[in-house]
Amino acid sequence: MNTTFRTLSIAAALAASLGLAGCAANAVSGNSMPMDHGSAGAMSTAMPSAGGMSPGANADHNQADIMFAQMMIPHHSQAVEMSDIMLAKAGMPAEVTALATKIKAAQAPEIEQMTGWLTGWGAPTAMSDPSGHGMTGMVDDAGIDKLKAAAGTDAAKLFLQQMIGHHEGAIDMAQQEISAGKSAEAVKLGQDIVDAQQAEITQMKQLLTTL
Numbered sequence: 001m002n003t004t005f006r007t008l009s010i011a012a013a014l015a016a017s018l019g020l021a022g023c024a025a026n027a028v029s030g031n032s033m034p035m036d037h038g039s040a041g042a043m044s045t046a047m048p049s050a051g052g053m054s055p056g057a058n059a060d061h062n063q064a065d066i067m068f069a070q071m072m073i074p075h076h077s078q079a080v081e082m083s084d085i086m087l088a089k090a091g092m093p094a095e096v097t098a099l100a101t102k103i104k105a106a107q108a109p110e111i112e113q114m115t116g117w118l119t120g121w122g123a124p125t126a127m128s129d130p131s132g133h134g135m136t137g138m139v140d141d142a143g144i145d146k147l148k149a150a151a152g153t154d155a156a157k158l159f160l161q162q163m164i165g166h167h168e169g170a171i172d173m174a175q176q177e178i179s180a181g182k183s184a185e186a187v188k189l190g191q192d193i194v195d196a197q198q199a200e201i202t203q204m205k206q207l208l209t210t211l
Contacts, residue, residue, distance in 0.1 A: 064180035066123045068173060068190065069114040071135045073125060075170055076107040076114075078138060079163070085147055086159050095207055096156045099200065103163070106196060110189065117186065137169015157211050160204045167197040167204075 083100040086092060092100075118125045139147075139162050150158050170193055177190035 061117075061121055061183040061186065062181065064177060065183040065186040066118065066121060067127075068177040068181060068186055069118050070123070070125065070127045071173055072170070072193075073111055073114050073118075075135060075138065075166075075173070076111050078144075079107050079166055079170075080104050080111070082139065082144070082147060082159065082163060082166070085144075086155070089151065089155055091152060093153075093156055093207075093211065095210075096159065099203065099207070100159070103200070110193075113189070114186075117183070135169070136172050137166045139166060153211050157208060160208050160211075164201055164204050167201050170197055171201075 080103070083104040086100040087097065087104070115125055143162060147155065147158055147162060174190035174193040174197075178187055178194070181187045181190065
């Protein structure tokens with residue numbers, strides 16, 4: 001009975017995380033939608049230090065780890081969605097297609113990893129009200145629609161511009177996890193995100209100069 005219940009719980013958690021793809025709550029106009037302006041400052045408020053962890057946090061993790069995973073799952077999900085949009089377009093520059101493939105290949109497994117952590121910690125895979133937290137860099141619905149409609153060089157440029165801001169938001173969240181988190185695995189993922197996405201930002205800025 002316990003095995004069956006756990007299997008159903010993990011399946012439900014995965015379904016919830018996948019349903020978050022492309023969802024940008026309380027969307028505002030424009031290509032970039034910071035859900036709480038001020039990035040690092042907002043994240044400091046949203047993600048408490050280890051000393052201020054909730055009473056329900058276990059010895060191997062704290063509230064900062066939980067919030068990091070809960071916010072990064074929809075953030076990564078949107079990056080995968082944006083990459084899928086580009087991979088479905090014909091005539092894209094090879095470098096842009098390769099980048100979209102790389103982003104999807106890196107972030108999709110991380111979604112599953114973070115979902116697994118939250119399930120193991122007995123925490124929800126989604127925040128009940130994400131609008132009050134500092135999840136920066138998300139692209140609003142209008143921006144996603146614009147990316148879907150764009151073609152050729154315009155699509156490539158828009159994707160790069162949107163993804164640069166998206167990566168910058170992820171780096172903000174990851175840096176907060178590095179400084180406030182307790183789970184060794186979550187802190188390591190935060191550092192991996194900073195390293196990988198900062199390198200991709202540099203690459204994307206260079207690609208923009210060639211289009």
